[in-house]
Amino acid sequence: MQTTSKSPSDLFTRATTSRLDSKCPTGPMAERWDKHRFELKLVNPANKRKFHALVVGSGLAGASAAASLAELGYQVSVFSIHDSPRRAHSIAAQGGINAAKNYPNDGDSVRRLFYDTVKGGDFRARESNVHRLAQVSNAIIDQCVAQGVPFAREYGGLLDNRSFGGAQVSRTFYARGQTGQQLLLGAYQSLMRQVGLGKVTLHARHEMLDLVVVDGVARGIVTRDVVSGEIESHAGDAVLLCTGGYGNVFYLSTNAKKSNVTAAWRAHKRGALFANPCFTQIHPTCIPVSGSHQSKLTLMSESLRNDGRVWVPAKKGDSRSADQIPESERDYYLERRYPSFGNLVPRDIASRAAKQMVDDGRGVGGNGMSVFLDFRDAIQREGADKIRERYGNLFQMYERITADDPYRIPMRIYPAVHYTMGGLWVDYNLESTVPGLFVLGEANFSDHGANRLGASALMQGLADGYFVIPYTIGAHFAGRKLPKVSTDHEAFREAEAAVRARVGKLLATDGRRTVDQFHRQLGLVMWDHCGMGRNESGLLAALDKIRGLREEFHADVRVLGENESVNMSLENAGRVADYFELAELMVIDALHRRESCGGHFREEYQTEEGEARRDDENFCYVAAWEHAASGSGSGGAPRWSLHSEPLTFEEVKLTQRSYK
Amino acid sequence: MSAGHDDHGSGGLDLTLHIWRQESSEAQGRFETYPLHDVSPDMSFLEMLDVLNEQLVREGREPVEFDHDCREGICGSCGVMINGQAHGPDRETATCQLHMRRFKSGETIFIEPFRARAFPVLRDLVVDRSAFDRIMSKGGFVSVNTGAARDANSILIPKENADLAMDAAACIGCGACVAACPNAAAMLFVGAKISHLGLLPQGRPERSRRVLAMVAQMDAEGFGNCGNIYECEAACPKAISVENIARLNRDYLIASATERPPTASGGGA
Numbered sequence: 001m002q003t004t005s006k007s008p009s010d011l012f013t014r015a016t017t018s019r020l021d022s023k024c025p026t027g028p029m030a031e032r033w034d035k036h037r038f039e040l041k042l043v044n045p046a047n048k049r050k051f052h053a054l055v056v057g058s059g060l061a062g063a064s065a066a067a068s069l070a071e072l073g074y075q076v077s078v079f080s081i082h083d084s085p086r087r088a089h090s091i092a093a094q095g096g097i098n099a100a101k102n103y104p105n106d107g108d109s110v111r112r113l114f115y116d117t118v119k120g121g122d123f124r125a126r127e128s129n130v131h132r133l134a135q136v137s138n139a140i141i142d143q144c145v146a147q148g149v150p151f152a153r154e155y156g157g158l159l160d161n162r163s164f165g166g167a168q169v170s171r172t173f174y175a176r177g178q179t180g181q182q183l184l185l186g187a188y189q190s191l192m193r194q195v196g197l198g199k200v201t202l203h204a205r206h207e208m209l210d211l212v213v214v215d216g217v218a219r220g221i222v223t224r225d226v227v228s229g230e231i232e233s234h235a236g237d238a239v240l241l242c243t244g245g246y247g248n249v250f251y252l253s254t255n256a257k258k259s260n261v262t263a264a265w266r267a268h269k270r271g272a273l274f275a276n277p278c279f280t281q282i283h284p285t286c287i288p289v290s291g292s293h294q295s296k297l298t299l300m301s302e303s304l305r306n307d308g309r310v311w312v313p314a315k316k317g318d319s320r321s322a323d324q325i326p327e328s329e330r331d332y333y334l335e336r337r338y339p340s341f342g343n344l345v346p347r348d349i350a351s352r353a354a355k356q357m358v359d360d361g362r363g364v365g366g367n368g369m370s371v372f373l374d375f376r377d378a379i380q381r382e383g384a385d386k387i388r389e390r391y392g393n394l395f396q397m398y399e400r401i402t403a404d405d406p407y408r409i410p411m412r413i414y415p416a417v418h419y420t421m422g423g424l425w426v427d428y429n430l431e432s433t434v435p436g437l438f439v440l441g442e443a444n445f446s447d448h449g450a451n452r453l454g455a456s457a458l459m460q461g462l463a464d465g466y467f468v469i470p471y472t473i474g475a476h477f478a479g480r481k482l483p484k485v486s487t488d489h490e491a492f493r494e495a496e497a498a499v500r501a502r503v504g505k506l507l508a509t510d511g512r513r514t515v516d517q518f519h520r521q522l523g524l525v526m527w528d529h530c531g532m533g534r535n536e537s538g539l540l541a542a543l544d545k546i547r548g549l550r551e552e553f554h555a556d557v558r559v560l561g562e563n564e565s566v567n568m569s570l571e572n573a574g575r576v577a578d579y580f581e582l583a584e585l586m587v588i589d590a591l592h593r594r595e596s597c598g599g600h601f602r603e604e605y606q607t608e609e610g611e612a613r614r615d616d617e618n619f620c621y622v623a624a625w626e627h628a629a630s631g632s633g634s635g636g637a638p639r640w641s642l643h644s645e646p647l648t649f650e651e652v653k654l655t656q657r658s659y660k
Numbered sequence: 661m662s663a664g665h666d667d668h669g670s671g672g673l674d675l676t677l678h679i680w681r682q683e684s685s686e687a688q689g690r691f692e693t694y695p696l697h698d699v700s701p702d703m704s705f706l707e708m709l710d711v712l713n714e715q716l717v718r719e720g721r722e723p724v725e726f727d728h729d730c731r732e733g734i735c736g737s738c739g740v741m742i743n744g745q746a747h748g749p750d751r752e753t754a755t756c757q758l759h760m761r762r763f764k765s766g767e768t769i770f771i772e773p774f775r776a777r778a779f780p781v782l783r784d785l786v787v788d789r790s791a792f793d794r795i796m797s798k799g800g801f802v803s804v805n806t807g808a809a810r811d812a813n814s815i816l817i818p819k820e821n822a823d824l825a826m827d828a829a830a831c832i833g834c835g836a837c838v839a840a841c842p843n844a845a846a847m848l849f850v851g852a853k854i855s856h857l858g859l860l861p862q863g864r865p866e867r868s869r870r871v872l873a874m875v876a877q878m879d880a881e882g883f884g885n886c887g888n889i890y891e892c893e894a895a896c897p898k899a900i901s902v903e904n905i906a907r908l909n910r911d912y913l914i915a916s917a918t919e920r921p922p923t924a925s926g927g928g929a
Contacts, residue, residue, distance in 0.1 A: 069807065071805040072804060082735075082737065083737070083788070083789055084833065086736070086793075086833055087729055089729070091730065091736075092732055140810045143806060143809045146808070146809035147801070147862070148802045148860050150823070150825040153818075153822040155819050156816070157816030157818055157819070175829075178734065178830060181734055181830075181832075189800055189801035192793060195797045256731070257728060257730075293702075294707070295710055298731075298732055370771055397733065398794075403759075403761065466806045514717045560717055560721070560723070562789070565783060566782055569723055
């Protein structure tokens with residue numbers, strides 16, 4: 001049965017020898033990526049077709065990687081849980097993509113983008129990785145334009161830019177409020193070109209349910225065809241996980257319903273270390289929850305903070321409508337507290353400030369659980385047409401969901417789970433602790449530290465896929481002996497059997513409660529105790545609740561139907577089972593990190609002004625968790641050991657972030 | 661603090677749902693009737709189906725399968741016929757963005773899958789739209805390998821053209837245009853891609869090959885031809901204009917007169 005854990009340090013062990021080698025190059029920062037690329041082994045053109053890469057996921061990272069590797073001549077297979085690769089959740093990104101082009105001549109540079117990203121991440125990312133990201137950012141824009149991505153333009157025909165949080169320059173390229181859609185379609189089109197040429201084999205509606213490791217190297221995956229239920233093995237020479245983040249552990253998030261952690265979690269249980277799982281991003285501007293039927297939350301792009309002003313009534317419990325509250329009785333709290341960045345402070349800061357206002361009794365809306373995002377002044381200044389041109393689709397989406405017209409009534413917004421900075425640990429080559437297993441995009445932990453800046457997720461997904469993996473995967477193919485492996489190998493049979501057993505058990509449980517009921521309960525526990533504010537007693541309580549709920553889930557879940565058909569509750573059940581395990585690790589990670597940084601706000605560690613107080617003395621490291629074989633914990637519960645990768649800052653001085 | 665549970669308890673809708681149930685592509689389908697009570701007007705249409713499914717599972721009956729993902733109207737996964745209209749009664753609104761406040765208590769709602777020969781039903785409301793991907797693989801792209809691009813601002817594009825291209829590129833590939841068309845034509849979908857790429861200088865070099873290859877695949881998949889009914893535009897959640905079909909026809913006519921048709925191994929390579 002569940003145990004009540006008294007001390008956080010009993011919850012995990014510390015690895016005596018760290019397995020982590022970041023493989024970061026040394027020397028001057030600006031030359032590191034060039035130097036590394038030169039030192040990486042190359043695969044000669046005639047040999048490329050002998051190597052087969054299995055790419056799991058078809059979002060920005062997966063589609064760009066698959067297309068680029070196929071263009072180079074590698075054999076590529078792509079697996080997507082969707083009916084088409086174009087459905088991947090990158091499609092929903094609204095605001096934009098950053099690059100250091102400095103087209104506006106406003107002081108941007110690779111160095112400034114690098115600096116802003118390291119600082120925005122609250123000094124919990126690797127400098128070498130972040131610098132590379134900033135360096136390749138410009139080539140991404142070039143590539144996307146060449147593909148025909150219809151970025152916004154000015155009358156002269158040149159590209160337009162907008163501002164985003166955490167930066168004082170305008171470096172964000174955008175395609176109306178549908179930037180993610182257009183970038184994904186660009187990558188998808190490049191991918192489909194390779195499919196048409198026979199260079200990529202596409203497996204749509206296939207879900208990866210296990211990783212296959214042969215002689216210590218990732219050599220394949222086991223999938224379930226979600227239409228026929230067939231469990232299939234696929235062998236290759238490298239596996240690329242491009243499967244996104246795990247925000248749906250909270251049940252309510254801005255993630256799409258199918259976004260899930262299962263592929264990454266299966267890899268974790270096969271030996272890939274999971275890094276900084278407690279670093280989750282709560283996005284400040286989302287449409288508030290409207291009722292218990294709520295199935296997901298909808299983001300309102302951060303770009304709205306360019307023109308919208310965030311405020312609450314100055315008085316507690318002021319229930320007047322917005323237009324009845326005079327200017328002198330409004331508190332534009334972001335502008336007041338952070339005069340130099342104002343409404344464009346980074347996401348973690350804006351979210352926390354909104355929570356403080358609501359906790360203080362100054363929230364608005366029926367239940368006082370939101371704040372205003374007001375366009376009145378921008379509409380007066382620039383006219384409704386200009387605002388419509390910039391944000392028309394967002395305003396329309398807002399009105400559809402809430403039935404309020406944001407041109408007349410201020411939007412009501414509240415923070416919601418949006419992105420996960422944590423993910424599988426990778427080295428500079430994007431390779432996990434399992435050789436041959438590469439992790440790209442949101443699924444890895446690498447570039448955003450403890451907080452991601454707006455318009456940087458698209459940049460990272462495409463950087464990894466277009467401009468990093470095509471180089472670094474060569475080191476794996478050329479540098480390791482990769483004897484031919486077939487799906488008859490016992491490792492495949494063992495993994496297939498494990499998958500069948502898991503699926504069979506879910507169908508056979510025949511309990512009383514639905515998968516969604518459990519998922520919602522888990523989500524509430526995570527939101528209450530491991531959300532925007534965290535403290536030791538809450539986290540310890542969460543741990544007990546999660547363990548108890550997990551046992552109930554496995555004893556009492558009801559999944560109807562059969563394996564051999566479309567059965568979405570069966571798909572969901574497998575994902576929720578994995579969330580229960582991930583949730584425990586997130587809480588342990590949050591407990592162990594006795595500091596506040598970025599999105600991880602431990603209430604015990606804050607400055608007098610209520611800002612996050614980092615502890616660089618003790619926590620300036622990446623926490624990477626190794627999963628021990630199950631059975632070592634109570635009641636077969638998983639247990640973890642902690643490996644730490646120290647972070648050093650040579651270029652950006654470690655300081656407390658200030659956006660005042 | 662919690663994620664909030666403040667139901668709008670009053671004003672719930674009582675509905676009668678007639679939903680298409682079909683075990684597999686081969687099985688015979690049929691309508692089944694489900695009463696549903698006290699539906700909040702603030703729910704989305706898909707949340708209403710979630711509530712129904714929770715109820716069905718508690719009663720030991722298999723839930724209704726339907727495709728969905730982002731629930732923000734952008735991924736294109738969802739889409740059903742609601743009282744005979746693709747994505748239901750609201751203009752420029754995908755099924756996931758349709759809200760129950762659009763319906764009245766006591767209403768009867770018929771819910772069916774998108775129907776077209778090229779979109780076989782997989783189960784209940786889930787259809788196979790992979791024909792769209794196969795059309796795209798024949799020419800819906802610009803042939804530019806990673807790394808081969810020049811500086812983004814070296815290509816000047818008049819704002820008007822960029823805006824028109826964006827209007828066309830906004831297509832979410834949901835297939836409502838096909839479902840709404842009496843001929844199950846995919847010409848709005850294909851026309852949108854032809855326009856998006858053809859309006860931009862980057863897409864010009866392959867303009868002829870693209871249109872011939874995509875149209876050939878469109879025909880091979882079993883889609884019909886445009887009959888100028890314009891139901892597609894009316895059903896489109898992104899208001900893609902039928903102008904795009906005119907551009908498709910124009911490009912196709914010019915290409916047919918000037919180009920040799922692509923070989924079976926595919927155009928645009």
